[in-house]
Amino acid sequence: MMRVAMIGTGIIAKTNGSALQALPDVEIVALSNRTTAKAEALAATLQLNCPIYGDYKAMLLEAKPDAVVINLAHELHPLCFADCARAGVSVMIEKPLASTYAECQQMMELAEKYRIKATVCQTQRYNAVYEAATCFLNEHNPGRLLSINDNIHINYFWEGRPAWQLSQEQSGGGIALNYGVHQLDRVHYFLRQRTVKFQAEYLVAKPGYEIYSSYTMMGVGDGGTPYAITCTGYSGPTVNETRLVFEQGILQANLVGNSIQPCGLFYGDHTSSDFVAIPVELSNDQMYVRQFRSAIDYLSGKTDEAPVSLAWAAEMVRLVESGFNR
Secondary structure, eight states: EEEEEEEEHHHHHHHHHHHHHTTTTTEEEEEESSSHHHHHHHHHHHHOOOOSSOOOOHHHHOOOOSSSEEOOGGGGHHHHHHHHHHHEEEEEEEEEEEEEEEEHHHHHHHHHHHTTOOOEGGGEEEEHHHHHHHHHHOOOOSSSSEEEEEEEETTOOOOOGGEEEEEEEESSSSSHHHHHHHHHHHHHHHHHHOOEEEEEEEEOTTTTTOSOEEEEEEETTTSSOOOEEEEOOOOOOOEEEEEETTTTTTEEEESSSOOOOOOOEEEETTTTTTTTTOOOOGGGGGHHHHHHHHHHHHHSSSSSSSSSSHHHHHHHHHHHHHTTTO
């Protein structure tokens, strides 16, 4: 049984906690939040009978968990990770790993020094549509990958979004970092190449806000495959899609549906002028369960390779940061 504690009990903690509870070999043994009332509310929601701490360092010392899930604001990731590493506790940490690549490097060094296992929550790669895309590509050979386009249009500034995510200092760059690492992760998940050329434009255009509100990223992998990423954080019809263009066909993954494109996976090859729907067998209500299943299997030694390594997550941060520094 893996004894897990959660540090930070904000919005994502409820989803993460429910997913952990669905795993028969996991027990949530403690919750920590600076405002203990929030932790108590989460415990009640999840029907947990476990200790509540206002200081996670006291929790690490007294509850002695095997692993923790870090659900804190981006700026707090490095310090919390360091404290967990020094305590010899394995870590599952929400993306991004940190706000800067230098911080990521320090965290990797600490993990190696204290010999802890750690992995990063990059949830979107466990989306049912992407899982179906992976199965399709494992069973078919559409030829060489020629390009990837990844687009998100979503209302980022919804009422109730945590205030720290709308702070440049606390979030590390707003939507450019918060969503940028998501899109870079899912692009590279299919690209299977290391980016060797990269450029980006980040825009601050939302009146009344200091954080970046939209971005465009372009890169080229070391295998020669180019990709383009766009994201706009404004209200309107939601678009969330990835298009993989191969020599012999196009694989279109729509993570949400709208009036012009249904949710699902679609493939069209060189013999057809249209797309055909590919079955999506899994459900997205189990997306976080699949993520934590992979993480727990790694932390418990059932698998040898981290589902998302610190080095991989650090590379996503490095790319976003390189766009800031243009």
